[in-house]
Structures are given as C-alpha cells and as structure tokens.
Amino acid sequence: MNDDELTRKATEALLEEARRGTEREKSLGVYGWRKPKVKPNRRFLANVIKATQSSARDVTKRLQNAKAKSQELSRDYNDKEKSDKR
Numbered sequence: 001m002n003d004d005e006l007t008r009k010a011t012e013a014l015l016e017e018a019r020r021g022t023e024r025e026k027s028l029g030v031y032g033w034r035k036p037k038v039k040p041n042r043r044f045l046a047n048v049i050k051a052t053q054s055s056a057r058d059v060t061k062r063l064q065n066a067k068a069k070s071q072e073l074s075r076d077y078n079d080k081e082k083s084d085k086r
Contacts, residue, residue, distance in 0.1 A: 024032030 021033050026032070
C-alpha cells in the first residue's frame with residue numbers, strides 16, 4: 001500500500017466518521033458527537049480484585065509465619081543463654 005492510497009483511506013474513514021456524527025447530531029443533538037460510553041469488563045475487574053485479595057492474604061500469612069518463627073527462635077536463643085549461665 002503506497003502513501004497516496006493510505007492517505008485516501010484515512011480521508012475516507014474521517015469523512016465517514018463525520019457523516020455518522022452528523023446523523024447522530026440530528027437525532028441526539030450535540031451529544032451525538034460523543035463516543036458511546038464504554039462499559040467496564042466486570043468479570044475481569046472481579047477476577048483482579050479476587051486475585052489481589054488472595055495475594056494479600058498469602059503475603060499476610062507469610063509475614064505472620066515469619067514473625068512467629070522469629071519469636072520462637074528468639075525465645076529458644078534466650079532460653080539457651082539462660083541455661084548456659086547456670
């Protein structure tokens with residue numbers, strides 16, 4: 001496809017869009033030029049939220065386990081120090 005043909009197709013597309021906008025303007029007024037409102041993909045958004053919550057839950061659980069393990073090791077270390085001093 002050469003430049004002239006590409007320019008011609010782009011011009012045709014713009015003219016067609018303008019024609020459709022003019023027709024919509026006749027029935028809807030100025031709002032006819034607005035693009036149609038796009039609806040969100042609810043299934044995608046619900047899955048993103050579920051995955052985020054699941055991931056956050058896993059991270060929280062890992063942090064709690066690490067904290068418990070750290071406290072256990074600290075207790076064991078302190079108990080060993082106390083027994084060594086005796």
